[in-house]
Amino acid sequence: MNDSNDTATNVELKSRSTAELSGGKNPWNYVPPLPIQTSPYFRWPADFTAIGRWMFSGWFPVSERLIILGIAVLCAFFFHPDLASTSAFTFEWVAQIYVRNLILMCLVAGGLHWYFYILKGQGDDYRFDARPLAKQSRVFTFNSQVRDNMFWTLVSGVTVWSAYEVLMMWSLANGYAPLLSMPGDFLWLALLIFLLPMWETTHFFLIHRLIHNTTLYKRIHALHHRNTNVGPWSGLSMHPVEHLIYLSTVLIHFIIPSTPLLIIFHLSYFTLSAATTHTGYQGIARRNKVILPLGTFHHQLHHRYFDCNYGGLETPWDQWTGSFHDGTEQSHQQFLARRRGKMKAGAKP
Ligand SMILES: [Zn+2]
Numbered sequence: 173m174n175d176s177n178d179t180a181t182n183v184e185l186k187s188r189s190t191a192e193l194s195g196g197k198n199p200w201n202y203v204p205p206l207p208i209q210t211s212p213y214f215r216w217p218a219d220f221t222a223i224g225r226w227m228f229s230g231w232f233p234v235s236e237r238l239i240i241l242g243i244a245v246l247c248a249f250f251f252h253p254d255l256a257s258t259s260a261f262t263f264e265w266v267a268q269i270y271v272r273n274l275i276l277m278c279l280v281a282g283g284l285h286w287y288f289y290i291l292k293g294q295g296d297d298y299r300f301d302a303r304p305l306a307k308q309s310r311v312f313t314f315n316s317q318v319r320d321n322m323f324w325t326l327v328s329g330v331t332v333w334s335a336y337e338v339l340m341m342w343s344l345a346n347g348y349a350p351l352l353s354m355p356g357d358f359l360w361l362a363l364l365i366f367l368l369p370m371w372e373t374t375h376f377f378l379i380h381r382l383i384h385n386t387t388l389y390k391r392i393h394a395l396h397h398r399n400t401n402v403g404p405w406s407g408l409s410m411h412p413v414e415h416l417i418y419l420s421t422v423l424i425h426f427i428i429p430s431t432p433l434l435i436i437f438h439l440s441y442f443t444l445s446a447a448t449t450h451t452g453y454q455g456i457a458r459r460n461k462v463i464l465p466l467g468t469f470h471h472q473l474h475h476r477y478f479d480c481n482y483g484g485l486e487t488p489w490d491q492w493t494g495s496f497h498d499g500t501e502q503s504h505q506q507f508l509a510r511r512r513g514k515m516k517a518g519a520k521p
C-alpha cells in the first residue's frame with residue numbers, strides 16, 4: 173500500500189496500453205509504465221545497481237517517506253510530551269497526542285483533497301481513474317464518499333492511531349517495551365527507520381489476505397472497499413476493527429527496541445501514507461513531470477478488481493503467492509482466469 177516505487181518521476185503524460193484491460197474499452201485515464209516493477213531485493217543473481225537505485229528513489233530526492241519522517245522528527249521534538257511524563261495516564265498528554273494526530277491527518281488528507289479535488293490543481297493529469305468521487309450514493313455513510321471517508325478516518329482511524337501511540341509511550345516510559353538509548357544506538361534507529369517500508373508491506377499483506385479470505389471481509393473490510401475509485405480520505409477509511417488490526421503493526425516494538433521518534437514515525441507512516449497512496453493520482457506534477465510520487469497504480473488495481481495486489485512492492489508477497497497484477501494485458505488475463513477458478517470453488521473475494 174505504501175510503495176511509491178511503482179512510480180517513476182520521468183513518466184510521460186500519456187495513457188499507455190490500457191485498452192486491452194477491458195476488452196478494448198480503456199478503463200483508465202492514466203497508467204504508469206508497465207509492467208509494474210517490484211523491488212529488486214530478492215532477485216538472483218543480485219543486481220546491486222538496481223537495488224541501490226530502488227533504495228535511493230524510494231526516499232530521495234523527495235518522497236512521501238522523507239516528508240513523513242520530517243513530520244515525525246518535528247512532532248518528536250516540538251509536539252510530543254516528555255517521555256517521563258507519559259509513565260502515568262493523564263488527560264493532558266493523551267489529549268495532546270490525539271489533537272496533534274487529528275491536525276496531522278486533516279493537514280495531509282485534507283490538503284491533498286483540496287489540491288486535487290477542490291482546487292483541481294492538475295485537472296485529471298496523472299489521475300488513474302477519472303470517474304468523480306461519489307456524491308450521491310447509498311453505498312456510503314451520509315450518501316457521500318468524501319464525508320463517509322472523512323468520518324471513518326477521523327472518528328475511528330485517528331482515535332485508534334492515538335490509542336496505540338499512547339499505549340506505546342506509556343509502555344516505553346515504564347520499561348514494558350524496550351528503549352533504544354540515544355545517541356549510542358543511533359545507527360540501529362536509522363536502520364529500523366530504513367527497514368520499516370519492507371516490514372510494512374509484509375504486515376499489510378498478511379493482515380490484508382486474512383481479512384479478504386474470511387468472513388471478516390463482509391463484516392469489516394468491505395467498508396474500505398466501498399471505494400472502487402479512491403481519494404486521499406479513502407486511505408484510512410476503514411472499519412474500527414480493521415484499524416485495530418492494521419495499526420497493530422506498532423506492537424512489534426514490544427520486541428524490537430524503539431524510541432518515541434520511531435513510534436511516531438511508525439504510526440504516522442501507516443496512517444499518513446494511507447492518505448498519500450490513495451490520492452488516485454500518480455503524484456504531484458509540474459511541466460509534465462511527476463515531482464512528488466504519491467499514489468500507486470498497484471493498489472488502485474486492488475480497489476478496482478479486489479482480489480489481486482494485497483501487499484506492496486517492497487516485499488513482493490503477491491508475486492510469491494500468485495496474486496500479483498502488474499497492469500499488463502497478459503497479467504489481467506491471468507487474473508481473470510484465477511478469478512474464474514475461485515468462483516467455481518466458491519471462494520470469497
Ligand atoms: Zn486501499
Ligand SMILES: [Zn+2]
Binds near residue numbers: 380384393397474478
Ligand atoms: Zn482489500
